[in-house]
Structures are given as structure tokens and as C-alpha cells.
Amino acid sequence: MTLALDIKKLNKKYSDFTLKDISLQLPSGFIMGLIGPNGAGKTTLIKLILNMTRRQSGVIKVFGRDNIIHDKEIKSRIGFVHEEPHYPGYLKVKEIGSVFSRFYSNWNKNRFFNLCREFTVPENKRINALSRGTKMKLSLALALSHDADFLLMDEPTTGLDPVFRRELLKRFSRIIQDEKKAVLFSTHITSDLERTADYITYIHQGEILFSITKDQLFEEWALVKGGNEILNPETQKLFKGLRKSSYGFKALTSDKEKVRTNLSGQNYVMEKPSLDDIMFLLSKGEINA
Amino acid sequence: MLKHIRRELIFNQTQLYIFAGYILVFWIWIVWQNISPRISLVFLSFVLPLFCAASFQAREEKFKAWTLNCSLPTNRNTLILARLITSWSLMIAALIVGILYSALFQKNHSILYQFIQLKYFLVFLLFTSLFLVFLFPFVIRFGLSGVLIGLVVLQILGIITLVLTRASGSKGNFLHTMIDSIINFMKFLLNHPSTFFYVTVLIFSVAVLNIFTLKFSQFLFARRDF
Numbered sequence: 371m372t373l374a375l376d377i378k379k380l381n382k383k384y385s386d387f388t389l390k391d392i393s394l395q396l397p398s399g400f401i402m403g404l405i406g407p408n409g410a411g412k413t414t415l416i417k418l419i420l421n422m423t424r425r426q427s428g429v430i431k432v433f434g435r436d437n438i439i440h441d442k443e444i445k446s447r448i449g450f451v452h453e454e455p456h457y458p459g460y461l462k463v464k465e466i467g468s469v470f471s472r473f474y475s476n477w478n479k480n481r482f483f484n485l486c487r488e489f490t491v492p493e494n495k496r497i498n499a500l501s502r503g504t505k506m507k508l509s510l511a512l513a514l515s516h517d518a519d520f521l522l523m524d525e526p527t528t529g530l531d532p533v534f535r536r537e538l539l540k541r542f543s544r545i546i547q548d549e550k551k552a553v554l555f556s557t558h559i560t561s562d563l564e565r566t567a568d569y570i571t572y573i574h575q576g577e578i579l580f581s582i583t584k585d586q587l588f589e590e591w592a593l594v595k596g597g598n599e600i601l602n603p604e605t606q607k608l609f610k611g612l613r614k615s616s617y618g619f620k621a622l623t624s625d626k627e628k629v630r631t632n633l634s635g636q637n638y639v640m641e642k643p644s645l646d647d648i649m650f651l652l653s654k655g656e657i658n659a
Numbered sequence: 660m661l662k663h664i665r666r667e668l669i670f671n672q673t674q675l676y677i678f679a680g681y682i683l684v685f686w687i688w689i690v691w692q693n694i695s696p697r698i699s700l701v702f703l704s705f706v707l708p709l710f711c712a713a714s715f716q717a718r719e720e721k722f723k724a725w726t727l728n729c730s731l732p733t734n735r736n737t738l739i740l741a742r743l744i745t746s747w748s749l750m751i752a753a754l755i756v757g758i759l760y761s762a763l764f765q766k767n768h769s770i771l772y773q774f775i776q777l778k779y780f781l782v783f784l785l786f787t788s789l790f791l792v793f794l795f796p797f798v799i800r801f802g803l804s805g806v807l808i809g810l811v812v813l814q815i816l817g818i819i820t821l822v823l824t825r826a827s828g829s830k831g832n833f834l835h836t837m838i839d840s841i842i843n844f845m846k847f848l849l850n851h852p853s854t855f856f857y858v859t860v861l862i863f864s865v866a867v868l869n870i871f872t873l874k875f876s877q878f879l880f881a882r883r884d885f
Contacts (some may be wrong), residue, residue, distance in 0.1 A: 422729045423884040456723040469669055473731045489664035570869035586702050 372398045373434065374552030375419065380428030382418060387576060389414055392428070394581040395572055398519075399549030401542055402581075403567035404556035405645070407653045411576045412556040413453060416524045419554075420450060431518060440636050446474060449518030451555075453525040455509040459498030463491055463508055467515070474516035482515035489534070503529040508639055510538065521545065523555040526563050539566040546551070560645035570645070572653055578625070579610075592626045593647050595619070596638030611651030622651050663733070663741030664748070669682050670724050675749075678710060682753045686760045689770065695771040697849055699757075704786030711746040712791070712798045712806075726885045736877045739799065743873055746795070750787060777855040779859040781861040783809055783849065788868035 373395055380392040389411045396402045404412050404416050417423040419430055421437050421444075430437040434446045457466050463486060471477040486493050489507040491500070500508065513521060521542070527535045542553045553600055557563060563570055564590070570579040580587070594609065597618045606612060608629050609621035622643060623629045629640065643651075668675060685706070689699045754774060755854050761770035773779045798806055824835055851857050 417885065420730055422726065425881065441734050442730075442732050445730070452726065452730070452731045456727050457671075458724065460673055461669065465669060469666050470731075472665065473733065 373399075374398045374432065375402075376429075376431040376434070377419075380415075380418065380430060381426045381645065382414060382423065382632060385410070385412075389576045390419070392573075392578055394578060396552050396554055396569060398433075398552050400439070400568040401546060401553040401555075401566055402569040403561065403563035404554060404571050404573060405558070405560065405649060406556075406573035407649070410573045412573055413524050415573065416522060416556060417555075419522060420445065420448065427541060434561075445622065446476075446516075447519040449516065449521045451506070451509045451512030451513050451521075451526045451527065455505045455555075457497045457505070457508070459496065461497055463493055463497065463500075466491045466508070467493075467512065470512050470515070476516045478515055478517065481659070485511035485514055498528055503534075507534070514541075515603060519551050519553070521553040523553070525557055526555050527557055527559055527640075529561035533620055534590075535562065535653060536565075536566050544567055560649060564645055572648070572652060579652060585591045587648075588642060590626065591622060591624050592625055592629070593641045593643035593649065593651075594621050594629060594638055596633070596636065600633060600638060605632060611648075611654070613651055613654060616634050620647075620651065622648060660737075660741060660744065663737060664745050666728070667741055670728075678749065678753075679709065684762075685717050686770075687758045689757070690760065690765050695724050696769045697781075699770065700773065700779065700783050701786060701845065703757070704783055705857040706789050707750040708746070708787055708791045708794050711749050711844070712794050723885075727881075729885050735880050740873060741875045743795065743869070743876070746791075747869075754783065756834045757819055761862070776853075778851075778856060778861070779849070781858065781865065782848050784843075784865045785861055785868070788865050792875075796876045796879055799876045800883075 375394070376397040377392055377394050377594075380389065382389040387409070392415060394402075404415070404610070406412055410488055414423060418425050419432065419437060421441050430459065433447065435444060435455060437444050465485075466487075467479070469484045471479060471482075483493060486508070491504055491508045491511060508525065510526060513523070522637050527538065530538065542555075543566060545551050546553060567584055569581065570587055572579045582590075593616060599617055601612075601614070608625070609623055612619060612621040626640065685703075689696075729735065758771050758774050759780060761768050765771065774783065794806075801809070820838075824838075
């Protein structure tokens, strides 16, 4: 199995934020969703992969090659979508396509114009006349026009209507069918991940809390609800993202059997969590390592 | 490299139109006022780099074009090299416009005669390179706001220098000596006979200054996060 992305012990320190010991792997032929609250480090991680931000330590390999040493080669294989596409506003859509075409040897002019038509991006319109959603569509068209092996996207579905979003997610699934390509995208829309992602990576305050397959996540993790009388220092250690109220508690566990054993005979329920539950509880609850 | 220069020109096309307009007005003014070619040479050597480096940076910051440029399959050193080559191409183009304007509209063709002489052309390159060696890396590192702050600081320093010079009165003070030295250096460069050795030294100095500008800017740019 070829790894499209292999990150080991990646560190990046800012004055007010640190990305700590990030390690994750994404095999070719899969889609990985990156989730986490605002400011968790998702955009920083994506910029580090693209070598737009310098790392302090660690290794980032894209298709087995170091992303700094093989910077140019790797970027030519990546289709990148920025969370806020930055293009000179006075340029026309077709002009930006023309600039991009010179940088990618696999650039397919017809595909670009077909995508523009399909995404309803007017090719003769100036970029500053486009809406935010249309700019994002343009960014997607640019990323998809050079047959990239790795799509790296920072919140690509933000600002897009639900119909287009669904179409786009289907497109991602089609792209990875040849098992040579991979997709990594960050999002806050958890339903997009539930629909498409094979792997889910949760990042919180600069640290990865988990990076596992979606199936594994829903098989192993559970949402536990119960009365506060169950909670004591010992049982609390079983949970991640514990949230208490006067009516009881809600928490996550990644070890259902252990919870069953330890809470046998107690009054609690165990449910399959949604990604929203996981995001909410891991962001707002008490996190046990 | 051509694709990079093309990208620079396309991404900065509004600035190019403003630049072209400015250069035309500049030469019309030089010819109309019958400004000495030597003064116009010195003036041009300062104005052109400032315009090319700073105004391009303004577009960069407005559209965050560096973010876009750095996401393209190229390395950062090439981006800086392309920016330097584009800046020089524009500056030389501006000079050619002046020479053509002088040939067509100036009665005594003084600008034409001056700039087609190798020595004057090389002195123009040297002055421009000298200014660029400070300005270009500064713009790359600190951006447009850095340039504006730098200009204000320079202006304040200039005023302080002027006040101190006037207050001290005597002609022999340090500041006066320094300013005189700069003027004398310029006069020396412009009046020196065009010997083979002198021309070689000028060419070598221009090359060294530009290599330093490039390497230092690349060093600074490699350390920027986007």
C-alpha cells in the first residue's frame, strides 16, 4: 500500500500556538477528513504539507518524498484549495487559468473550461465580481484541472450550496477509485465527512486526538449517557470529552468493553456517536488522555 | 523563467499601467523642464526601484499573491529571482522609453546621448543596484508597511541630519563630510574617464550588488511563513 501522505513527529511553534508531535498516514486510494475546532491547527498543518510554512522538526513525506527537498515536484502533484482563495481581483477567470496552465505539465485546458461550465463559473468574468462560493468553485476547478494525485483542501465545501457540495463529494469518491490518488480536506461540516471520508483525523489545540478509519471510529467509539452518581475519579478515567449537567453526563469512550465491564449494573446507555457529538464533546468536554 | 515573468506581469497588470503612465509623465517632465541628464539619471535610479519593488509589494499584500505563488509548483528562490528579473526588465524598459522620447522629441537629444554611452548606462545600473540592495530585501522581509515605515524613518533622519548640520554651522562636521562624500562619489563616477579598467569595475560592482540582493532576498524569503 503506497502512502500518499506520511507525517511523523511534526512540530511547529508560534508565539501563541504550537502544533505538537503530529503523526498521521494517508494511504493512496483513500479520503481523509481533518476536523477540529477553529484555531486547532488544521490550516497550519495543510500549509506545512505544502511547505508554505516552515516546520521546526519532524518529517512530511508526500508519495514517499520529503516535501521540502522535493518541493516543486510534490506541488506539481498536488491540487490545492485554500480556505480563502486569493486571486488578483482584476483578472478574468480564463486569465488565472492561463497562468496556472504554464506551471503544471499535466494541465488540461479543456477540462478546466469544462469544469468552469459545470461549476457555473463564468470564464469571462473578473474575479472580484464573483461571489465567495463561486471563487471557491474556481479554486476547485483549478485544483482539478491538472490530474493531481493528491487533493489537499482547506475547507473546500465552505460557502457552497448543499447540492453542489454533494456533487463535489461524489467527485472526490470517483477520483480515488483508481487507488493511486488521495484526498485530504478539512471541514467543519461533519455530514460531509460521514458521507465521504475513509479516515478521520481530529485535531485539537495543536495535537491529534485520533487519526483512524471512519469504520474504526464508529465501531470502537461510543457515546455514553448516564446519571452523575456513576461518576467518580475511577470511572471518569474511562471517558474522553466528559460533559456534566444537573441531569447527568455525556461522554465518549474509545473502549466500549472496558466501560461495559466497569459500569456493569449501573444505569447508563451507550449509543453510536455522530461526528457532531464527537466534535462537540472533544472540544467542550474534559479531555482525558 | 519566462512563465514566472509572465505571471509577475499578469498578476501586477494594474501596477504596470500606472507604471507606464508614470514613466511617460516623468520623461515628458524631464524634457519639458530641460532637467540635466545627470540629475535625471540619479533621480531615475532612485525612483524606478522604489516603484518596482514597493508598488508590486502593494499588490502582493492586497491579494495575498505570495500565498498563491508559493502554492504553485516552483521553489521560493525562483519566485525571488523572477521578481528581480521582472523589476530590472521594467527599469530598463523605462530607460528605453526615455531614450526614445529624447530621440523623438528632445531638440538636443541630451538624454539620448547620455544613456547610449556605456559609462553612463553602467553608472545608472550601479546607482539603481545600490538602492535596490537596500530596498529589495527590505520589501521582501517587511512588506509594504515596512517600506512606508522605512520611508518615514528615513525622512525623520533626513530632517534630524539637516537640523544638526545647520545647528553645528561649521562645514567640517561629520554629517556634512558624509553628504559631501556621497556627492563627490557620484561626481567621481560620472566624470571618470571610460577606461577599460573602470568599465570592468562598474560591471563587476553591478553584478556583485545584484547577486547579493538576490541571495539575501532569497535567504529572507525562505524564512517567511504564509
